[in-house]
Amino acid sequence: MSDALPHFDDVRAAATRLAGRVLRTPLLRHPLLDAVTGATVVVKPEPLQRTGSFKLRGATNAALLLSSEARRGGIVTHSSGNHGQACAAAAHMLGMKATIAMPMDAPAIKVEATRRWGAEIIPFDRHGVDRDALAETLAAERGATLIPPFDHPDVIAGQGTVALELVEDAASLGLTLDAFAVCTGGGGLTAGCVLALESLAPRAEVYAVEPEGWDDTCRSLQAGRPIPVERPGSGLCDALLSKQPGALTFPINHRHLAGGVAVSEAEVFRAMRFAFEHLKIVAEPGGAVALAAVLAGKVTAKGGVIGVVISGGNADPAIFARALAA
CATH class of the missing domain: 3.40.50.1100 (Rossmann fold)
Incomplete structure (x- = not known):
């Protein structure tokens, strides 16, 4: 990026x-x-x-621009729901793994929709956890690429x-x-x-x-x-x-x-x-x-x-x- x-x-x-x-x-x-x-x-x-x-647009565009090597590592993000679901769908479309950190109080409809695309869900406390740091740690642990919800060209x-x-x-x-x-x-x-x-x-x-x-x-x-x-x-x-x-x-x-x-x-x-x-x-x-x-x-x-x-x-x-x- x-x-x-x-x-x-x-x-x-x-x-x-x-x-x-x-x-x-x-x-x-x-x-x-x-x-x-x-x-x-x-x-x-x-x-x-x-x-x-609309989140599917940005997540898919970012995923499509990943190299073949980066795709093998999969993608990680944090999201209250829509971006997470979009990343999960984009990863599914391209045959990649997706790990999504989601707040524990995220709407159940969004959590379940994200899980249906095959993503791994990591729950966290939105009031006590730095979501950016968590996502960076998850990406480093998995050798994955971080696709943040909005601050990404x-x-x-x-x-x-x-x-x-x-x-x-x-x-x-x-x-x-x-x-x-x-x-x-x-x-x-x-x-x-x-x-x-x-x-x-x-x-x-x-x-x-x-x-x-x-x-x-x-x-x-x-x-x-x-x-x-x-x-x-x-x-x-x-x-x-x-x-x-x-x-x-x-x-x-x-x-x-x-x-x-x-x-x-x-x-x-x-x-x-x-x-x-x-x-x-x-x-x-x-x-x-x-x-x-x-x-x-x-x-x-x-x-x-x-x-x-x-x-x-x-x-x-x-x-x-x-x-x-x-």
């Missing part, structure tokens, strides 16, 4: 590399969504992706294919983006989307969307430097509980993002219900935050076009039931 920042050419190359290995998810629209926002809204539904989230490039596809498919409908809302944890998806949008939709205002209490990217943008979470919020959006923007992701996001916004649990539940009732898809809490921001009027483009990423749909059944009943 190089520490060099990826570029748009890397996103283009990833799109070619991933063709036939990941789904090109469609664009979704709904007249009620346009009416509520006063804009034309196009939604990229990554819950429809194999493994149920090949992962970032793969995630950028989400925005590349969205812009291309919107253009086929005669639509040009004025704003773009993306779910943000460590910033890998956001950075990849920024790389694509800088080249393909440079006038679009791009917003990082985070859960309240986990808005480290928003506050880091305001400070002009990466700063950690100080007063964590709830664990509802388990996919987005990164404590600080990445060393690679933040420089990319800082140079282009128009800003960051945070959404409440109530706004997340509203978005999950809207996605289920009107778009007919299941969105997990972390996957719904960008839609939540648009529905709440925190990301706007009156009379314009807004792109929205719903990043994942691996929702815990009990949490999903709470969202529908809220």
